[in-house]
Amino acid sequence: MPRHSVYSCNAMLAGYAHLSLAAPAAEIFAAMPQRDLNSYNSAMLALAGGGEMRGSLVLYSELRHTSPSLGYTDHTFSALLVSCAGLMDRDLARQLHAHLSHLGFLSDIDIASSLVDVYRKCGCIADAHRLFDEMPVKDLCMWTSIVCGYAEDGQMSPARQIFDQMQKRSIISWNALMEGYVRHGQAAEALSIFKHLIKDGLQPDQSTFSSALSACAAIGSVTHGKQIHGMLLQTGFDPSVIVLSSLIDMYSKGGYLAGARQVFSLACQERRDTVLWNAMLSALCHHVHGQDTIGLFVQMIRERVKPDANTFLLVLTACCHCSLVDEGMNFFDLMTKRYRIVPREDHYVCVVDLISRSSRSCDEVVEWIRSSQFGSSKQAWETLVGKCAINGNTELMSKAEEHLAELGSPK
Incomplete structure (x- = not known):
């Protein structure tokens, strides 16, 4: 590789960071005879964005221990936070929190907000909320992260409380609340949120429509589902594959299979x-x-x-x-x-169901299950016992019960 100035190398690193290209960034960085803080920051961000989170952490360690005079900027820690979020490492998140606090970087609202989001992605909603409460100034991203964290954790009551306190709400916070309600069996609440969203004049996105349709599917309401479908058509909204799939699911679970067929048949070939x-x-x-x-x-x-x-x-x-x-x-x-x-276990359970009805000899069936990946699975043998009882295959059922006994399962 020809020798380039620090300035030109940094320009290339910044480009690779923007494109999340880890390998060429690492190659450029390794070949640089001299590096400044921008070199480290861009290389760390390129590695983190390109999925080489551990490599990004190694560069930060090198910066701290071999080039401490270069110092740090908010860009340094932005790259570190991306790595920490990607690794979903709780201990690392807490260590980084202490480090940022020691260096005084938590006064930067963007850094603090990113750390709250890192805690959310690591499943540490309590840590996220503590940091949230400590911040004298809170931006929209910070509020949204807390709502998302509680909703993802199934804690819908605190999620709603935080949501209701927000003076300004992004579509992400609305979607998080809806998705949380659907995922945790409160579909009617999700539809209520959707109605409020429309009333407030917000523009639904792909996730909004998908969650609303999933809520309709959960309660089997084709009536509400058709209204949402009509809204999609009237507004000229271009539905994603996920929204089209949600439409099919809604019509199916609402008992209107013809509607599901129509959605599928009208979907363009590329979709x-x-x-x-x-x-x-x-x-x-x-x-x-x-x-x-x-x-x-x-x-x-x-x-x-x-x-x-x-x-x-x-x-x-x-x-x-x-x-x-x-x-x-x-x-x-x-x-x-x-x-x-x-194959997963549920595939084997289906196959066990099938072969319990087959004309194969008992020994063939037993040997097939024993030699499979799930030969030691109680569920596979219990399925065989149950299906044999239904099909009246007492000989095969007896052999299956023997294997269940060997696995220490009650007959």
Whole structure:
């Protein structure tokens, strides 16, 4: 690499930091014969933004111990805070808090606000709230972080209290409250928040609409869901795949499968990624349309959309609904051999359900389960016992109970 001045190297580092390109930034930094504080700050930020959080921390340690005369700026600690948030390391967050306090940088509202957000991302909402309370001045980001932290933790009462105290609210705080209510079984509250948001003249974004539709799905309200869908159409809002998936889910769980089909069929080809196909497969599976689920999966493969683990779980569930043993086993082989997807326990439970109905010998079935990844799983054997009881396969049920006993499980 040709020799460049510190100024030109710093310009390149700043560009890499802006683009979150860790590798070229590290290469430039390592080759610099001389470095100033801007060199360290930009390199740390590039590494942190590019996912090399530990590398960013190493550079800070080097700055402290080999070049202490260069000092620090708020940019130094901005990079450190990005690294700490990415690592989600509680102990590191607390050490950084003490360090910032010692150096007097917590008087910088941006640094303090970022630290509150780091605590939130580390799951330390109590630490975040203590720091929040200590700050004489609080910016919008700080308020929003506290609301998000409590909502993510399922503490909806303090989340709402903080939200109600906010003189100014970002759409992020509204969304956090709605998502929290939906996630923790208070869908009606989420819809109430959505109505207030619209009344206050705020513009909903993708997350807002997704949460509102998820709330409708949770309570099975197609009426409210259609109103929100109408709002999307009237405003010319361009829905993301997540919003389209939420629409499909809302219509499905509200008992209006035709609406779900229509949303899927009208989605442009570019939007039909794995997430959207899975949403439609889930809708069909939810309504126990096993053959249609399998047919849609075949269409998905023909259109060269790559299935994931959730796709195959839905297809295997459909095979269980239709008692399609051989087809289900073929799909399982397709998942593991062609797509190299490692089965989860719920995949094996579906397959166990299928093979309990098969014409295979008891020894074949038992050996298949024993040699699988979940051969020592009580759930797999308990599923087999339950399915055999339903199907009247007493011989296989007896063998399954023997293996349960070996695992120390009650029969």
